[in-house]
Amino acid sequence: MSEPSHHGGNLRLAxxxxxxxxxxxxxxxxxxxxxxxxxxxxxxxxxxxxxxYSYPDPECTQLKERISSQLGVAEGDVIVTNGANELIYLxxxxxxxxxxxxxxPGFSEYLDAARAFCLDVAFYFLREDRNFVxxxxxxxxxxxxxxxxxxxxxxxxxxxGMMISHDEMVKVVRGCEQSGAxxxxxxxxxxLSDFPDDSVIGLVKKFRxxxxxxxxxxSYGLAGIRLGYGIxxxxxxxxxxxxxxxxxxxxxxxxxxxxxxxxxxxxxRSRELIALERKLLFEGLMRPDIKTYPSNVNFILLRLxxxxxxxxxxxxxxxxxxxxVRNCSxxxxxxxxxxxxxxxxxxxxxxxxxALNGFQHDAF
Amino acid sequence: MSEPSHHGGNLRLAxxxxxxxxxxxxxxxxxxxxxxxxxxxxxxxxxxxxxxYSYPDPECTQLKERISSQLGVAEGDVIVTNGANELIYLxxxxxxxxxxxxxxPGFSEYLDAARAFCLDVAFYFLREDRNFVxxxxxxxxxxxxxxxxxxxxxxxxxxxGMMISHDEMVKVVRGCEQSGAxxxxxxxxxxLSDFPDDSVIGLVKKFRxxxxxxxxxxSYGLAGIRLGYGIxxxxxxxxxxxxxxxxxxxxxxxxxxxxxxxxxxxxxRSRELIALERKLLFEGLMRPDIKTYPSNVNFILLRLxxxxxxxxxxxxxxxxxxxxVRNCSxxxxxxxxxxxxxxxxxxxxxxxxxALNGFQHDAF
Numbered sequence: 001m002s003e004p005s006h007h008g009g010n011l012r013l014a015x016x017x018x019x020x021x022x023x024x025x026x027x028x029x030x031x032x033x034x035x036x037x038x039x040x041x042x043x044x045x046x047x048x049x050x051x052x053y054s055y056p057d058p059e060c061t062q063l064k065e066r067i068s069s070q071l072g073v074a075e076g077d078v079i080v081t082n083g084a085n086e087l088i089y090l091x092x093x094x095x096x097x098x099x100x101x102x103x104x105p106g107f108s109e110y111l112d113a114a115r116a117f118c119l120d121v122a123f124y125f126l127r128e129d130r131n132f133v134x135x136x137x138x139x140x141x142x143x144x145x146x147x148x149x150x151x152x153x154x155x156x157x158x159x160x161g162m163m164i165s166h167d168e169m170v171k172v173v174r175g176c177e178q179s180g181a182x183x184x185x186x187x188x189x190x191x192l193s194d195f196p197d198d199s200v201i202g203l204v205k206k207f208r209x210x211x212x213x214x215x216x217x218x219s220y221g222l223a224g225i226r227l228g229y230g231i232x233x234x235x236x237x238x239x240x241x242x243x244x245x246x247x248x249x250x251x252x253x254x255x256x257x258x259x260x261x262x263x264x265x266x267x268x269r270s271r272e273l274i275a276l277e278r279k280l281l282f283e284g285l286m287r288p289d290i291k292t293y294p295s296n297v298n299f300i301l302l303r304l305x306x307x308x309x310x311x312x313x314x315x316x317x318x319x320x321x322x323x324x325v326r327n328c329s330x331x332x333x334x335x336x337x338x339x340x341x342x343x344x345x346x347x348x349x350x351x352x353x354x355a356l357n358g359f360q361h362d363a364f
Numbered sequence: 365m366s367e368p369s370h371h372g373g374n375l376r377l378a379x380x381x382x383x384x385x386x387x388x389x390x391x392x393x394x395x396x397x398x399x400x401x402x403x404x405x406x407x408x409x410x411x412x413x414x415x416x417y418s419y420p421d422p423e424c425t426q427l428k429e430r431i432s433s434q435l436g437v438a439e440g441d442v443i444v445t446n447g448a449n450e451l452i453y454l455x456x457x458x459x460x461x462x463x464x465x466x467x468x469p470g471f472s473e474y475l476d477a478a479r480a481f482c483l484d485v486a487f488y489f490l491r492e493d494r495n496f497v498x499x500x501x502x503x504x505x506x507x508x509x510x511x512x513x514x515x516x517x518x519x520x521x522x523x524x525g526m527m528i529s530h531d532e533m534v535k536v537v538r539g540c541e542q543s544g545a546x547x548x549x550x551x552x553x554x555x556l557s558d559f560p561d562d563s564v565i566g567l568v569k570k571f572r573x574x575x576x577x578x579x580x581x582x583s584y585g586l587a588g589i590r591l592g593y594g595i596x597x598x599x600x601x602x603x604x605x606x607x608x609x610x611x612x613x614x615x616x617x618x619x620x621x622x623x624x625x626x627x628x629x630x631x632x633r634s635r636e637l638i639a640l641e642r643k644l645l646f647e648g649l650m651r652p653d654i655k656t657y658p659s660n661v662n663f664i665l666l667r668l669x670x671x672x673x674x675x676x677x678x679x680x681x682x683x684x685x686x687x688x689v690r691n692c693s694x695x696x697x698x699x700x701x702x703x704x705x706x707x708x709x710x711x712x713x714x715x716x717x718x719a720l721n722g723f724q725h726d727a728f
Binding site for chain 2: 007008009010011012027030032036037041042045046049050051052053054055056057058059061082083085086088089093096109112113115116117221222223224225226242243244245246247248250251252253256
């Protein structure tokens, strides 16, 4: 067996390993919107293929206008990026050589970007006995935000699946501001969660040291074409823009983003599907050899309880049946036996459950 | 009149200013391949729109393999980027806080990126009385490469249009290596020049402090979707990859790049068209109020000689006729009255010449 992949969604590796055609796979390892991109997005790309030839608008003017009007923020407070991930790297470049505080288990790109830009990194660990849900008081008292320059918090948290409430986040935002640290709240999954209105984007007007990351890659299923954005005060946005390569956001992504934002009930439909299917998956996953952790978003963290089962065999068993899951053993604070599965369509989820039903630890 | 645009190719600004539909314009301001993308590139995008949904291969495996085999370099010596421009920013991030030497007039992104990453910048100026062609001895003797960490040389040079020979470049590469400075040779236009075989990619195996930039954006007309790459020693490539956001190169760009590289005579056809049309444009531009500078690539630098003509009026006169040119007044070492025009198709070039024939300095 090869080592666990660094990220979910690497279909090339899966194809290589299991030799099925890409149509033969269901990818539970990438936590994208299960609906796929809105139909109008695919149409707008198809109708604008000739845009491949000319330069993108370097300012993303129209998309930025739409984001700003939908969110009720000033255009100068918005940066559009080549996926949310580019924004993480721009933030780390901005705080280059400083000190970062990361919450673990968490998205590994924060650490990769922090290390690439020589940040000194401290960690705050979420507790398994609290289902990896952050407690704001404990965080502010024990994580020592006053000792760092920048803090990354993912809410809802990836890969653990829980969102902390708006009230709790307000406490965290206020505490961080008082500590002098800059707070990055990565809301890449908030639009696919049960509580989209618990976003703290509204706080950007009030707090100076706060940036919110959003991922249209995740929310609208645009991973292949890359689209994200950030909301913060215009001074910080200007600084990040200076470090962002000109024309970073390609023409098709800009058009796709504009089209996606006009589909007014796509996100509501997505959340409805996710909530319904998550419930059915939780029921199907109730078995003595698997522990699931609560989730209010589009993925579920689970743990194999029977330590006779090798996680690699588990992954491989599913892989050979065309089902790719995210092995979470390389997340700090998790370790062997943890997996993340995305909530997908009913048909796909049933395929996962059927495969799991056939899984016995002595089947190897 | 608004201030001159920071870059060519900003169609949005032109549309705003002159109010013609985008079909009404011919864009001479962006120096892209006049043929447009190879047909197979548009087809492969059209046939793979569903790839928008899943993550790009973060390693660009197949495209990298193809680049490496076509150029005869090791795969570990290649970095694929979100346009050549991302590579310029990655290089400046790598040399962050150090000292850079730039050749002027030159591509403004080197300076923007250098400043964004706090490099101290020194300049070497090409001389107008030498048609802005670099003399290797003069450069090595007077630019003091030994006093800097990184040097950017664009060959053929943008916006001035001349390529220095392979022998001259070898002297520069050797001199820079001896001085201890790292040399970046931006060959974004070499594949569209008369001397594609004068590339110094072959020297990467021999010299440790050398990186070559290539732009598929320019060579294959992929500006809207972004694609570039760099060739250097694997140690430096590894360092740059660490600072590059994961999934930076989108799925459609990777597929487009693979398809483009299979079109074996597209570049030869492009060079043939460019050389022929450049000759006709030079002839058409022979008039007492315009000076042209020699070019062996897909654009021409020119200067208005009649100082009664306002450059803004000249730009505006053409703009109102649907012709966008690159006002070069904001290039260091040029100033008012310089313009760059791309070589385009015969029909388009004739349209430019017809508009110029109608242009009289007293027409305003």
